[in-house]
Amino acid sequence: MSKPKRERALAETEAQAITRNIRVSPRKLNLVAAMIRGHKAQQAIAALTFSKRRIAGTVKKTLESAIANAENNHQLDVDRLVVSRAEVGRSIVMKRFHARGRGRAARVEKWFSHLKIVVAEQPAEQPAKQETA
Secondary structure (H helix, E strand, O other), rough: OOOOOOOOOOOEEEEEEEEEOOOOHHHHHHHHHHHHHHHHHHHHHHHOOOOOOOOHEEEEEEEEHHHHHHHHOOOOHOOOOOOOEEEEEEEOOOOOOOEEEHEEEEEEEEEEEEEEEEEEEEEOOOOOOOOOO
16 A cells, blocks of 8 residues: 555646755855746746856756746646746755864855745736727
């Protein structure tokens, strides 16, 4: 006997992608994630493509994975996808030391992060009704 199947946490019109243990501090990653929150998927990819931040490439790959999940696993329309959530979380912190003068040591912390991107399909926009005078 197997254990019962877990209920899907997301709505039917949502898909997600998660990348764990990214070698960047959560603070810096959140700056890039804030850039794409609430934007259409294609606009977000364009913004990440031309961003000068080092980590933008990894965020772009995660976003493209979320879009592919929406299209292939949940049959959502790619043209209507919006980045509904881009969550950044803390991961491990590697502790290293930096040798200083007089035999002392300074602590160096190397932060890692988790990234979760959720894309949602917007409902089809209705054409505006024209009022007659």
